[in-house]
Amino acid sequence: MKREETDVLIVGLGPVGAALAVYLGSSGVSTIAIERDTGVYPLPRAAHLDHETMRLLHLAGGAEAVAKASQPLSAYEFRNGAGELLMGFRPEGDLAPTGWPTSSMFHQPTLEDALRARLAKIPCVSVRLGHALSTYEENGGGIVATVAGPDVAHEIAARLIVGCDGGNSVVRRVAGIALDDLGFDEPWLVIDTRLKNGVERLSTIGLQHCDPARPVTSMPMSPGRHRWEFMLMPGETAEDVMSDARLAAMLAPFADPASLDIERRAVYRFHALIARQWRKGHTLLAGDAAHQMPPFMGQGLCSGTRDAANLAWKIEAVLRGRANESLLDSYQAEREPHVRMITEMAVAMGKVVCTQDAEAARLRDENMLATPEAARRSAMPGLDGLKSGVLPGGGAVFPEPWLPTGARLDDLVRYAPILIVRDECEASAAFGDRGGFVARAGFFADSHGDLAALMGDAAAVLVRPDRHVFGVGATATLVAAWNAYLASGVAKAEAIAAA
Ligand SMILES: Cc1cc2nc3c(=O)[nH]c(=O)nc-3n(C[C@H](O)[C@H](O)[C@H](O)COP(=O)(O)OP(=O)(O)OC[C@H]3O[C@@H](n4cnc5c(N)ncnc54)[C@H](O)[C@@H]3O)c2cc1C
Numbered sequence: 001m002k003r004e005e006t007d008v009l010i011v012g013l014g015p016v017g018a019a020l021a022v023y024l025g026s027s028g029v030s031t032i033a034i035e036r037d038t039g040v041y042p043l044p045r046a047a048h049l050d051h052e053t054m055r056l057l058h059l060a061g062g063a064e065a066v067a068k069a070s071q072p073l074s075a076y077e078f079r080n081g082a083g084e085l086l087m088g089f090r091p092e093g094d095l096a097p098t099g100w101p102t103s104s105m106f107h108q109p110t111l112e113d114a115l116r117a118r119l120a121k122i123p124c125v126s127v128r129l130g131h132a133l134s135t136y137e138e139n140g141g142g143i144v145a146t147v148a149g150p151d152v153a154h155e156i157a158a159r160l161i162v163g164c165d166g167g168n169s170v171v172r173r174v175a176g177i178a179l180d181d182l183g184f185d186e187p188w189l190v191i192d193t194r195l196k197n198g199v200e201r202l203s204t205i206g207l208q209h210c211d212p213a214r215p216v217t218s219m220p221m222s223p224g225r226h227r228w229e230f231m232l233m234p235g236e237t238a239e240d241v242m243s244d245a246r247l248a249a250m251l252a253p254f255a256d257p258a259s260l261d262i263e264r265r266a267v268y269r270f271h272a273l274i275a276r277q278w279r280k281g282h283t284l285l286a287g288d289a290a291h292q293m294p295p296f297m298g299q300g301l302c303s304g305t306r307d308a309a310n311l312a313w314k315i316e317a318v319l320r321g322r323a324n325e326s327l328l329d330s331y332q333a334e335r336e337p338h339v340r341m342i343t344e345m346a347v348a349m350g351k352v353v354c355t356q357d358a359e360a361a362r363l364r365d366e367n368m369l370a371t372p373e374a375a376r377r378s379a380m381p382g383l384d385g386l387k388s389g390v391l392p393g394g395g396a397v398f399p400e401p402w403l404p405t406g407a408r409l410d411d412l413v414r415y416a417p418i419l420i421v422r423d424e425c426e427a428s429a430a431f432g433d434r435g436g437f438v439a440r441a442g443f444f445a446d447s448h449g450d451l452a453a454l455m456g457d458a459a460a461v462l463v464r465p466d467r468h469v470f471g472v473g474a475t476a477t478l479v480a481a482w483n484a485y486l487a488s489g490v491a492k493a494e495a496i497a498a499a
Pocket residue numbers: 011012013014015016017034035036037041044045046047048049131132133134164165166167169170190268286287288289295297298299300301302303304
């Protein structure tokens with residue numbers, strides 16, 4: 001059987017596999033990405049991206065196309081069957097400190113096309129569409145995979161395999177990795193529509209109609225598109241609700257069906273599942289292969305993108321011998337608590353929405369409406385920063401520093417660690433020599449004072465490639481702690497910082 005060799009084999013070229021392939025490829029890591037299908041996934045999926053994810057996708061070359069074809073969400077509201085507000089969230093300001101809108105409503109295929117276009121320009125990444133992983137084996141120093149292509153099966157030997165192959169991950173199954181079930185399993189019909197006659201939007205508000213008679217979600221998507229999701233009621237099947245006539249009847253209370261073209265439709269079961277191991281030997285899992293959450297926070301793809309951004313530089317450092325393999329274990333340690341927190345929030349929101357028992361809904365409403373309306377409104381919930389893999393005081397998402405030209409620092413640096421110093425010194429030169437990007441604080445416009453507030457009196461701030469602040473302090477200490485972290489994981493880095 002024909003055999004090829006590569007450093008990393010990515011299985012699945014959904015958005016997470018594609019973002020990971022760009023990050024690895026832009027770091028010069030030889031990568032083969034195989035994808036079972038020949039086109040991007042045709043059914044409705046992600047419609048919302050948060051600002052942190054837009055920034056990470058910008059580093060992967062995917063955000064510009066999305067930004068052109070997206071619109072900000074002005075509010076996210078949960079209303080009961082009578083239309084009363086149960087809870088509502090609003091973004092604060094036009095742009096988040098990352099330089100992107102707090103919430104962008106978009107069309108997932110636009111993103112996937114943009115990432116694939118970027119990949120096509122990266123020579124060390126080879127994309128194989130129409131190639132499916134059949135199975136693989138560990139072979140000491142790596143893995144050997146059997147891949148079924150359009151013609152014959154062949155083997156790919158790789159030092160690492162990353163399963164980005166979605167909820168039914170073959171990689172996860174072959175690796176024998178079990179899932180933790182957080183107790184959510186609800187069937188929903190999802191309908192993506194195109195608005196006729198040049199209408200750009202029906203609303204800029206995302207709405208959860210928490211009506212026990214039929215919970216319904218209404219979401220703007222990219223301009224010219226709108227999504228509805230209808231919960232299936234007990235006894236209903238996918239076949240019952242998929243006909244044109246049923247869709248029109250379900251849409252009628254919300255919009256004139258004649259003003260819409262139905263573009264895509266699907267019935268999904270929304271789950272809350274987290275893989276117990278995200279790394280096992282030479283296997284890693286990312287995106288839906290590692291975790292699935294109900295879409296009430298719009299965070300599945302966002303979380304998968306964070307996985308890719310957390311993982312790629314660690315893989316590169318390990319493959320180049322700059323880091324111990326144990327650095328790969330920090331991936332799950334850093335990412336899983338974040339995913340678990342978001343999944344639990346999404347499940348809690350889902351339980352508010354998915355109440356189908358009229359008496360339970362009445363009690364829910366009574367309880368929530370007892371709070372004055374002003375207190376039921378709040379800012380969009382912020383997400384935690386990193387709790388490990390950073391020095392004490394680090395972990396926050398780095399606010400985007402703008403250049404005097406109006407460009408973003410991210411335009412200049414892309415996916416690499418960044419050291420911002422007051423004054424250049426030996427330690428900063430050494431950091432630059434090892435592939436880090438070094439800039440002086442005075443180089444930035446910093447018109448909102450975010451960088452000044454972050455640095456305080458410190459000499460430097462070191463930012464991880466995934467744009468979490470690694471630490472703020474003396475330049476030499478930060479650089480030594482970063483090198484120690486790469487070499488042996490978080491514990492030693494913290495020890496250096498504490499010394
Ligand atoms: C209705 C709905 C709404 C959602 N809304 C949001 C939202 O608003 N915001 C958000 O962030 N997330 C949302 N999500 C979640 C988001 O769509 C997913 O988290 C995201 O698509 C996962 O990306 P992925 O790359 O991990 O997996 P996938 O997109 O599933 O990609 C996996 C890829 O692997 C390929 N593959 C599978 N097996 C093999 C194999 N053996 N060999 C080769 N290739 C293989 C598949 O063909 C597929 O292309 C939503 C999901 C749903 C269902």
